[in-house]
Each structure stands twice: as C-alpha cells, then as structure tokens.
Amino acid sequence: MKPTRGIKRRKQVNKTVQRPGWVYILEVVVVFLLVEAVLFTAKVSPLVSVFYLLIVIYLKILRGKRRLDMRSFLSLSLLFLIYVPMCRFIISQGWSPYYVPVPAAAMVVMLNYRDLELVFVFAMLVSFLSAEMFGGNLYYFWIVFLSSVVGALMARNVRHRKHIFQAGVAVSVSMAILYLLYVYASGGNIVRGNLIAVFVNGVLSFAITFVGVPLFEVMFGTLTNISLLEWADTQQPLLRKLIMEAPGTYHHSLVVGNLAEAAAEEVGANSLLARVGAYYHDIGKIPRAEYFVENQAKGQNSHEKLSPSMSKLILMNHVKEGLDLARKYHLPKQITDFIAQHHGTSLAYYFYQKAIDEGKQDIREEDFRYPGPKPQTKETAIVLLADTVEAAVRSLPDPNPDKIALTVKKVIDAKVIDGQLDECDLTFRDLDKIARIFTKVLSSMYHQRITYPDSKNKNGKEKNGKSGKNGLSKSQKD
Ligand SMILES: [Fe+2]
Ligand SMILES: [Fe+2]
Structure with missing residues (x-):
C-alpha cells in the first residue's frame, strides 16, 4: 500500500450532529433541578444537594x-434518585442501614461504563446520601463506600453472570470485615441485626x-461485557450469515478481531469491544461478497470487467449495506460504530x-474516499488500523518479521498523515505500542x-495463492 502523503484531505461527510450549546446547558439544568426538587421534597439534608451539585x-x-454525555448523566441521576425512596422505606421499617444496597449502584455503573473514576465518584455520592x-x-459512610469499591472492582472484568455473584460475596465479606473493625475500634458491641444486614447486602447487591444491568442496557443504550460476549x-444470526455467505470476510474479521483485542489490551482500551466490533465491521460485504x-x-477477479467508478461504488457500499444490516438485526450502537468508522474517510x-491511469476525465479524489466518519474512539481507530494492516500483510508475497514490521509502520504512518486518527484519543505512544x-x-x-x-510448492510459491497474483493488491482493493 502506498502512503497517501500529500493527498489533500477531504471534509468529513457524516459529521456528528452537534446540538447548540444552550440546549446542552438547558438539559443539564433541567435534570439537576429535577433531582434537587426530589431531594428537597424528600427532606434530604441540604448537604446532599450541595454534594450532588459538586458532582x-x-x-x-x-x-x-x-465529560459525561447527556444520556449517561440522566441515567446516573435517576439511579441516584432511586436510593431516596429506598432509604426512606428502610428507615420507616426500622431496619439496619446496612440493608441499603449501595454497592449495587457501584457495580451497575462499573458494568455499564467500565470507568473506575466514575464509579468512585458515584459510589461516594450514593454512600453520602445513605449516610x-x-x-x-x-463510619457508616466509609464502610458502605469502601465495600462498594470492592464490589465494583470485582465486577470490573465480569464476563459471565456468575462473576456478579462472586462480586456480591466480596461485598458481604468486605462489609462484614469493615463493620467488625469499626465495632472493635469504637469499643462498641456487635449488633446482630447489622451483621445479618451486612450479609444480606451482598445478596441484594448481586x-x-x-436484574438491573440488562434493564439499564435497554433503557440507556449501554453495553456490558456480558452482552458483548x-x-x-457464532450462533448470532448475523455472524452465521457472514460465515455462510462470506467465509473469507469472516476469517479476515477473526484475524482483525485478534489484532484489535491485543492492541486494545496494550493501550488500555476496551479489548472485548474492539474484538466484537471487528467481527461485525465488514458485514456489509455479505450482499456482494x-x-x-x-x-x-x-x-478470480470480479472487478476486471468493471469501470473503476463502479468498483469504487461496490467497495464503498459495503459500509452502507453494513449499517442497513446492523439496523435490521438490531446491533447495538457501540458495535454499529465500527461499521461506520472502520474506513474513516480513507481513499480507495x-x-x-x-x-487516473485509464485517463478518465474529471477524476476527483474526494469521490474515491469513504464517507466517514473518522474513528471517534480508541477501539474503532484500532480496528481501522488492524483492518488495513491485516490486508496489507496478507498481500505480502513472502512475509517475515522484518517485512511485517515495515508494513505495519507504513500503514500506521499513512493513516496518521491522512488524518484518519485525528478524532480519536490515541496518542503517538499508543500507536507505537x-x-x-x-x-x-x-x-x-x-x-x-x-x-x-509443506506450505510451499516446488517453485517456491505458496500453495494458498495469497501472493496477490490476480492483478490486484489485496490491501489496495479492500
Ligand atoms: Fe471494510
Ligand atoms: Fe475489513
């Protein structure tokens, strides 16, 4: 693949629709006032209102x-508010405060957002409200807050539902230890009701x-590791379709998935999201595999009898067809983003x-560019790179580690120069990794x-025909 140095960048077509600033501020103020109104009506201490304002x-x-997007802000504010009637109910029954399942809030946030900082802040807010x-x-504040952090850390890499149960057990154990330490340090007596509540809290949190995580996903459009898995x-209808109708693309997607997962792990991005996104990035190739x-x-070369413009149309259409299939099969937005962004505005x-070689008139570079948008996240950017690198290395006639390293470097440099990574958070250090x-x-x-x-025939050529001899360099065509 030749680097696209010197090629004029084209303006992105599918830009994210930005709402005016005043709408954004108005939304924040409305949600804020709503929460404050509930806190006021429920006669919650003004300190909680101030704390919420700071948050x-x-x-x-x-x-x-x-900063948190509006949907997440709304969802977390509502989750916070649920604890007001919950606490009121427990108070009205005269039950122990240790029944309040604060760790559940931290675990739900961790599973849905995988953001430790956000979990800390939110757990602190709910613990403060409860206290x-x-x-x-x-002391109660610290006991529930620290147990919430333990539960959230245990839930950090949940891949199966049984891991949530383990997080619940960790909540009970840590809360019990902290409670006993508190009793020991304060010289008080162990209250049996509190000790029972501490263990029940773990069960409740679990x-x-x-139950709450799938509901939260549906209501607020988040995506947990469990859903990603x-x-x-491969029994998912869309993946089955890919396997049956475009097996070569499926294999390519698996390799891209492995590359993307390893790279995401390396730079601290969501590796599972990168892998699953890679599985679906090219589903738009199914109709014209x-x-x-x-x-x-x-x-075989199906493009031989086609004009470059027609070939380009078929090529670019796989993004649009992919988005159509994603809609039809109800793919979550987070996965659909990989379909839309995996070519950015790259040039075919x-x-x-x-x-140009055929001497066609009025050839405009922007007509041969994908519509975009450019990758907006680390994960989609990694898939863009993995996708191009995989195709480029596949087309090498005799790959060895040195040639592979050189190709990888060329591809990444070309994407940087072409501005494809301008809108994501990858740093040069990340790119090096x-x-x-x-x-x-x-x-x-x-x-x-x-x-x-065994993999070479008598002439020293590979049997599997991956030398790109059909006249088109695979990396260029893809
Ligand atoms: Fe593609
Ligand atoms: Fe691809």
Missing part, C-alpha cells in the same frame, strides 16, 4: 473531553445488579489510481507458514 460540576465541566439519611454517621457468539478479494478464488487508492503488538501477533501467525516446508 454535576465535576462530571459535566471539569472532566473536559471525558446522611441515616443520621450522618461518618440480585439488583443481575453474547454478540460474539464475491467482489471482495478475501472471498475470491485464486485468479487502487481504484482512484486505476481511474499498537505497531509493536501488531508486528508480534502477525509475525507469530505467519511464522508457521514461513517455517513449514
């Missing part, structure tokens, strides 16, 4: 680029998280060059092919 300022202003409503006991299942090199037999270089892990994974993949004598 709002932090989440919506001080976090800068990482204030039960008389302002500072039950609420177990369900989407990764035969036009994509990975599904073509050796020597091969067909652009072919059109990604290049190293791509080289490592691809070298180990191609190692077998290099060392096994």
Whole structure:
C-alpha cells in the first residue's frame, strides 16, 4: 500500500450532529433541578444537594473531553434518585442501614461504563446520601463506600453472570470485615441485626445488579461485557450469515478481531469491544461478497470487467449495506460504530489510481474516499488500523518479521498523515505500542507458514495463492 502523503484531505461527510450549546446547558439544568426538587421534597439534608451539585460540576465541566454525555448523566441521576425512596422505606421499617444496597449502584455503573473514576465518584455520592439519611454517621459512610469499591472492582472484568455473584460475596465479606473493625475500634458491641444486614447486602447487591444491568442496557443504550460476549457468539444470526455467505470476510474479521483485542489490551482500551466490533465491521460485504478479494478464488477477479467508478461504488457500499444490516438485526450502537468508522474517510487508492491511469476525465479524489466518519474512539481507530494492516500483510508475497514490521509502520504512518486518527484519543505512544503488538501477533501467525516446508510448492510459491497474483493488491482493493 502506498502512503497517501500529500493527498489533500477531504471534509468529513457524516459529521456528528452537534446540538447548540444552550440546549446542552438547558438539559443539564433541567435534570439537576429535577433531582434537587426530589431531594428537597424528600427532606434530604441540604448537604446532599450541595454534594450532588459538586458532582454535576465535576462530571459535566471539569472532566473536559471525558465529560459525561447527556444520556449517561440522566441515567446516573435517576439511579441516584432511586436510593431516596429506598432509604426512606428502610428507615420507616426500622431496619439496619446496612440493608441499603449501595454497592449495587457501584457495580451497575462499573458494568455499564467500565470507568473506575466514575464509579468512585458515584459510589461516594450514593454512600453520602445513605449516610446522611441515616443520621450522618461518618463510619457508616466509609464502610458502605469502601465495600462498594470492592464490589465494583470485582465486577470490573465480569464476563459471565456468575462473576456478579462472586462480586456480591466480596461485598458481604468486605462489609462484614469493615463493620467488625469499626465495632472493635469504637469499643462498641456487635449488633446482630447489622451483621445479618451486612450479609444480606451482598445478596441484594448481586440480585439488583443481575436484574438491573440488562434493564439499564435497554433503557440507556449501554453495553456490558456480558452482552458483548453474547454478540460474539457464532450462533448470532448475523455472524452465521457472514460465515455462510462470506467465509473469507469472516476469517479476515477473526484475524482483525485478534489484532484489535491485543492492541486494545496494550493501550488500555476496551479489548472485548474492539474484538466484537471487528467481527461485525465488514458485514456489509455479505450482499456482494464475491467482489471482495478475501472471498475470491485464486485468479478470480470480479472487478476486471468493471469501470473503476463502479468498483469504487461496490467497495464503498459495503459500509452502507453494513449499517442497513446492523439496523435490521438490531446491533447495538457501540458495535454499529465500527461499521461506520472502520474506513474513516480513507481513499480507495487502487481504484482512484486505476481511474487516473485509464485517463478518465474529471477524476476527483474526494469521490474515491469513504464517507466517514473518522474513528471517534480508541477501539474503532484500532480496528481501522488492524483492518488495513491485516490486508496489507496478507498481500505480502513472502512475509517475515522484518517485512511485517515495515508494513505495519507504513500503514500506521499513512493513516496518521491522512488524518484518519485525528478524532480519536490515541496518542503517538499508543500507536507505537499498537505497531509493536501488531508486528508480534502477525509475525507469530505467519511464522508457521514461513517455517513449514509443506506450505510451499516446488517453485517456491505458496500453495494458498495469497501472493496477490490476480492483478490486484489485496490491501489496495479492500
Ligand atoms: Fe471494510
Ligand atoms: Fe475489513
């Protein structure tokens, strides 16, 4: 693949629709006033109102680029409010304050947002509310807050529902230890009701998280690891369709998934999301699978009789077709984003060059660029890189670690120069790590092919025909 140095960048077509600033401020103020009104009506201490205000300022202003989007802000505010009647009910029954399942809130937030900082802040807010409503006991605040953090940390990498149960057990144990420490330090007596409540709290936290997480996902459009794993299942109708109708693309997607997962792990991005997103990134190739090199037999080239403009249309249409299929099969937005962003506004270089070579008039570079948008997250950017790197290395006639390293570097440099990574949060340090892990994974993949004598025929050419001899460089065509 030739780097696109010097090529004029084209303005992005599918820009995210930005709402006016005043609408954004109005929404924040409305949600804030709603919460304050509920706190006031429920006669909750004004200290909680002030604390909530500080949290709002932090989440919506001080976090800068990482500030909470409106939907998440609304969902967390509602989750916070649920604890007001919950505490009131427990108070009215005369039950122990340790029945309040504060850790469940932290676990739900961790599972849905995978953001430790957000979990800390939110757990602190709910713990403070609960402590204030039960008389302002500072020790109680620390006990429920720290147990919430333990529960959230245990729920951090939940991949199966049984892990939520384990997090619930951790909540009970940590809360019991902290409670006993408090009793010991204060010289008081162990209250049996409190001790029972501490253990019940773990069970409640497990039950609420177990039931609440899917509800939260549906209501607020979040995506947990558990759902991601369900989407990764090959029994999913859309993946089955890909396997049956475009097996070459499916194989390509698996390799991209492995690369993306390893790279995301390396730079602290959501590795599972990157892998699952990669599985679906090219589903738009299903309707015209035969036009994509990975599904073509050796020597076959469906583009031979087509004009470069027609080839380009088919090529670019796979993004649109992918989005249509995503809608039809109800793919979550977080996965759909990989379909829309995995080419960014890259240039279909091969067909652009072919059109120029054929002496066509009025060839405009922007007509041969994907519509975008450019990757908006680390995960989609990693898939864009993994996708191009995989195709480029696949087209190398005789891959070895040095050639692979060089190709990986060229591809990443070209994408940076072309501005494809301008709208995501990857740093140059991240790109360096990604290049190293791509080289490592691809070298180990191609190692077998290099060392096994079986994989070469008498002429020294590979049997599987991956030398791109059909006239089109695979990396350029894809
Ligand atoms: Fe693609
Ligand atoms: Fe791809």
